Amino acid sequence: EVQLVQSGAEVKKPGESLKISCKGSEYKFTSYWIGWVRQMPGKGLEWMGIIYPGDSDTRYSPSFQGQVTISADKSISTAYLQWSSLKASDTAIYYCARHYGYYESGAPRGYFDYWGQGTLVTVSS
Amino acid sequence: DIQMTQSPSTLSASVGDRVTITCRASQSISSWLAWYQQKPGKAPKLLISKASTLESGVPSRFSGRGSGTEFTLTISSLQPDDFATYYCQQYNSYSPTFGQGTKVEIK
Numbered sequence: 183e184v185q186l187v188q189s190g191a192e193v194k195k196p197g198e199s200l201k202i203s204c205k206g207s208e209y210k211f212t213s214y215w216i217g218w219v220r221q222m223p224g225k226g227l228e229w230m231g232i233i234y235p236g237d238s239d240t241r242y243s244p245s246f247q248g249q250v251t252i253s254a255d256k257s258i259s260t261a262y263l264q265w266s267s268l269k270a271s272d273t274a275i276y277y278c279a280r281h282y283g284y285y286e287s288g289a290p291r292g293y294f295d296y297w298g299q300g301t302l303v304t305v306s307s
Numbered sequence: 308d309i310q311m312t313q314s315p316s317t318l319s320a321s322v323g324d325r326v327t328i329t330c331r332a333s334q335s336i337s338s339w340l341a342w343y344q345q346k347p348g349k350a351p352k353l354l355i356s357k358a359s360t361l362e363s364g365v366p367s368r369f370s371g372r373g374s375g376t377e378f379t380l381t382i383s384s385l386q387p388d389d390f391a392t393y394y395c396q397q398y399n400s401y402s403p404t405f406g407q408g409t410k411v412e413i414k
Contacts, residue, residue: 219351226394226405226406226407226408227343227345227351227394227396227405227408228405229396229402229403229404229405241401243402244308244402277350277351279350279351282356283398289401291339291398291399291400291401291403292398292403293341293353293356293396293398293403294341294343294351294353294396295353295356295362296353297350297351297352298350299350300350
């Protein structure tokens with residue numbers, strides 16, 4: 183069965199950097215886009231962006247472009263989400279998920295069929 | 308961005324009830340809509356894709372309908388395991404968006 187296993191909870195101070203990870207297994211990691219979703223405390227789901235580990239093509243939601251960096255290391259089947267300077271408003275649970283869908287005009291469109299367990303990021307002084 | 312609006316935000320129901328959640332898109336998304344279920348402290352789980360295609364292993368009491376701008380998720384006979392929050396997600400655009408969620412509570 184497809185598995186996505188995320189790194190553990192983090193507690194950071196404002197201004198610090200952070201990189202969280204998501205390791206995929208039991209499927210061909212380089213053949214599916216993988217994405218990140220934010221859930222702020224008590225709130226709904228927000229689509230952040232996706233990456234194709236096969237060639238590192240990355241697409242961001244306009245809301246998150248420039249705020250985070252999504253990357254992947256296909257040699258170890260792992261995707262990453264990173265911040266260079268955290269803010270208190272980055273406090274949230276971050277989920278990785280496998281993207282499944284189709285292409286339209288060369289762009290990926292789809293939904294998330296398998297999800298990681300989530301990583302809680304707390305940013306507080 | 309395409310805005311997705313779910314109604315109601317909260318729904319109180321009893322075991323055995325038939326419940327329907329509505330999701331409206333701010334513009335046509337054809338049938339490019341997914342539904343997820345999320346329980347407290349857990350990751351979302353995909354229930355339905357392409358508006359009406361039930362995922363493998365999802366009970367048949369769940370069903371989805373709609374196209375264009377209006378969609379519904381129906382649970383034909385609510386079970387104790389179904390009390391959760393449900394989200395719709397459009398994937399018609401390059402920047403997919405979720406609805407704000409509908410919490411199904413025990414009446």
